[in-house]
Amino acid sequence: MVLTWNVPCRSCPYCLRGEAHLCPQGIAHAFGEPYAESAAGPVWPSMGAATLAEHTLVPAAAVVPIDRSLPLDHAALLACGSLPGSER
Structure with missing residues (x-):
């Protein structure tokens, strides 16, 4: 398996028409709030x-x-x- 940093919500208009790479929630995931707390701090x-x-x-x-x-x-x-070269 591979992991993608742009996680689609699968319910917005972009995701529903097969353009998950345009999902506005995807990028929010990459820089969002912690998922959980651990003894060492936020995850x-x-x-x-x-x-x-x-x-x-x-x-x-x-x-x-x-x-x-x-x-x-x-x-x-x-x-x-x-990805690093995709915007050139």
Whole structure:
């Protein structure tokens, strides 16, 4: 599986017509409020935490299943491996 940082709400007009990448709630998730509290402090969403951790807490909509035969370097492109250059 890969994780997406732009989590679609699946109920707005964009999501309902198959344009989840335009979901206004998706970007709010990336910089939103903490999901929970732990003994060490708040558990922040993806852009406020170490996303290279071994464990993470994300909404189910952030999890994208992939075929096991897909090479990991290709799978990285599905998550955010190509994102930094996408606005050029």
